[in-house]
Amino acid sequence: MRSLFFIFALSLSLTSHALTDSRVPGGVALIEVTEDEQPRFRDQPVLTVLRDGQHVAVVGIPLSLKPGNYYLETVNRRIPFEVTGKRYLEQRIYLDNTRQVNPNPLDLERIKKEATRQRGVLNAHNGSLDQIELILPVEGPISSPFGKRRFFNDQPRRPHSGTDIAAPIGTPLQAAAAGRIALVGDFFFNGRLVIIDHGEGLKTMYNHMDQIEVSEGDQVSQGQRIGTVGATGRVTGPHLHFGVIINGASVDPALFVDAINRLPGN
Template structure:
């Protein structure tokens, strides 16, 4: 009979050792550009801010760049010591999602709630725009933070009670309340909180502007500043905040761009 730990390992929720591989290259709004560059190319920035660079063992490094969901089609440009680096943003059609939300405060919040959200958004934006040292020797292969079928909800244009809202910036994983949520890669808990839209939330800093986010939790099992290893439990699935049912919202932010979390998983 298999132990619970063995079952979780098979499901990809616990890793005995962290494996390494680059994210998938998908040059679309909400995607990731993986760009090989010579090691002599330095000072790589986007809008005057540094971007994630993985050092190679040969003569090449790899730029790992998050393309914003708001990016228009056409050429997006990074800057470097050797001049501009162009990225061609390609067409990609995201689905639409129409949701019925019973609590009208989550559709048309009152001024007090909007003021609360503004404070929370400012706090989260400071995290997304931060740039700390890398926390890996080689770029890690991420694992699923919880078991369940992916809804492919990332990037969907959303309508709440018929009213259009911003595209969905994370991946929803339907799961029962109380199911374990684990760290998909090594990192440091940079923030925890109960937010108006996101409910109970944990944010993990993986270094160099790469942040993961886990929302709607029923319980938070970590503290701010705590260092986590891949596979460690950070909380439990819930239905706090703006939800239509229990699930985990898993978000990934790279150079302050919300990108598709599935691109970090092994194919």
């Protein structure tokens, strides 16, 4: 009964929210599969949803992936698909705190540990997914969209893996969907952060927070307050860095949160 309800809810959310096929780095490929095919992409299990009676794999395509031909692997076949290039805009950020651009050896040790911990959480694939439709964690203008190619003090760094939404320090943040708090931390670059695991490899990430009001292991519901906007970590002003991760890949949150497309500055 419970699984029937989930299937019904998923098909509802996919038809009401147009999750679109976007086969570019940072996008998602929607690929039809049969039940129990257990699709995988680059050694990561891929989440599937039921849409109009058809099982569909929602494949997260990493921003770092080179355009070309790839395969979705299933238990009995390989399904080819093509990833085409996307030219994201460039962003130049200037920071007075040069340690945030060229960290010292002690910082680098810390950054490495944090990256390993974060990677472990983001790659996890546990539990069943309740809903694929996400809500906006906070309202505000977009101060930096997803995917921008970044230069800090003119030095190239990794592209922007989330959407930045500007809001004053202390503005409440809400969970984009129901899930389990998988990580709470205070990281060198990300500042105070929360990662929510929504099941089947779907995660959302909230960086640069001021107050964190949840603990690891807590179950949260969609829209539940998890803390407040801050300016912790590597920032030039208060904002939420909101990330959406599936099968270990950071993808464009605007694909999952329709409301992002209506925020000013996008």
